[in-house]
Amino acid sequence: MTESIRSLTAEKIEQARAEGRTAFIGYLPAGYPTIDDSIEAAVQLGNNGADIIEIGLPYSDPVMDGEVIQKATAEALQNGFRVADVFHIVKEVTSRTDAAVVIMTYWNLVDRMGVDEFSRRFAEAGGAGLVTPDLVPEEAGEWFEASDKYELDRIFLTAPSSPDERVKLTVDSSRGFVYAVSVMGITGARGEVSNAAERVVRRAHDAGAPRVCVGLGISEPHHVVEIGSYADGAIVGTALVSALRDNGPQAVGEITRNLVTGASKN
């Protein structure tokens, strides 16, 4: 990992470690169900124990997302969400919580605005970095440049299927943390954490990653406990989105409090 540039997500994860916790990272879609409610929900998330907030940009063709997130992001788009709205959301959330805020985005949305412009506006809003589910380091030339220029974290994904040389490439290309995909599949709550997850994390650590966080299929406090035994952070998405869908922003705060009980190591 490139460490010479300050990394907001690394600081948050290290702070959690110092406090004897596994970092907790929560995902919510921007603009769902409305822009204001998505801000409220993210603030609830941040003020109830999330170290890092991942704001998902709604996209017309979300190939890595399961039904719950697909439906939520489609609804946000139907309600008129525009990509540039995300900067306002990030600004509000960073000013009203202590969490680091990253954006999860399919690459065409960044490409269309222009990688430099997107990065500049995001950094100005107080953003910490991007999680890029359909961007591999080989295609990320412009993003390397812009993320260095604006001091943003590059959170690439590593998967159970990644061969050793790709794990190394991902680890070397990332800054902040590496996103370990727990299972071969798409987003969505699952009963148990895949038993592939531990190995994905170990391989990324062995390749030199100081921080590896696990996502996909994590929805219960005991999942968070389990992941805390081998990883540096747990990423929850679908469970939060379902709570928001069914019971509104307040419910996101409640479920977050419940989930982070699993993040404490003592």
Next chain:
Amino acid sequence: MERPAPGSYEHDGDFQQLEGPYFGRYGGQWMPESLMAALQEVEETFRKAIKDPEFIAELNDLNTNYINRPSLLTEAPRFAQDHPGVRIFLKREDLNHTGSHKINNVIGQALLAKRMGKTRLIAETGAGQHGVATATAAALFGLECTVYMGEADTKRQALNVARMEMLGAEVKAVTIGARTLKDAINEALRDWVASVDTTHYLLGTVTGPAPFPEMVRYFHQVIGDEAREQSLEQTGKLPDAVIACVGGGSNAIGLFHGFLDDKNVQLYGMEAGGAGVETGKHAAPIALGRVGVLHGARTYLMQDEDGQTIDSHSISAGLDYPGVGPQHAFLHDTGRAIYQPVSDSEAMDAFKLLTRSEGIMPAIESSHALAGALRLAAKWVADGVVDETTPQDEQKVIIVNLSGRGDKDVSTAATWFGMVPEDHAEAGE
């Protein structure tokens, strides 16, 4: 990034030598990390296979004895008769087993799937032709098969849904998004991420991440190679122009490839103009001219200012896709090939004309190419390039890729031409 001026791209190399992963600035692998290992495996298997005489022999044997290759090159004089001095020939991919060019690629990739030890094929389909071809190969090789199809397309291509199911495939109707081809690709990719150990994603056109654009092209190159030889045999010269419809662009690149370095052969790709490019209801991303990344490749896309994909519209399900293969984007920028939109109504006029004048009912997709041929022929006549007095050896020759037959489109066409009573009309839409 907006469209560079046609011809502005510097390219002094040999067009036929183009390999992936990039075609100029297009192509690449904009994919989830989870699929990168699978793409690598496909690519390695492909590169090894095409140097393996055993693989080539097996492919050639299936081409000859299963697909029915070479396909004919048929002259269509009555179709061309309003354009004296122009000869139009049809490359008869409609006569292939299963009724379209799609089978060429499917047989090739199914052989690769077997080499990789995969036991299941998945595919997306729009018109149903690629799904039918994939279901056919699965039956032939004893593989499981799941085909994703937008719900809108399962309705307008109901006959092909029944064909796939009869062949033993499971057809999954996709009910999210616009419910057409792009959404079927999204679902197939979601399946593949979770099933990649046992499953090969048999992508049906020259889009997607590397190595698909190059690999799918490879299996279709036979179209242009045959057409080139047949043209020399039947007319004593190379054609003046070759024309194909462009959805993702597989039948077009298959035909073009053999002629890419014949500088005097013009290459035309006809995009689906739908209700007209100016109406926004079309499937002509090159005409629209906006570059982005979709389904693994950088290419021309139908997208809005934010980069959200715009729903495409075309009377032909097989052309109803908001992107185009990256090599076509490159050929457009270099000026080596010319891309034009053809509207639904021009395509349907050509559909009817070929059916009535030659007794050949084309797929509506292919009818876009036929309309392009009529347009070019009319221009040559109007410009005085040829007329009734032009001696045969100086007449202009056009080869049209008749990529598929029209059986699947009878109900859509009958509705278009008002040949079914009102209360049955929705069956075709």
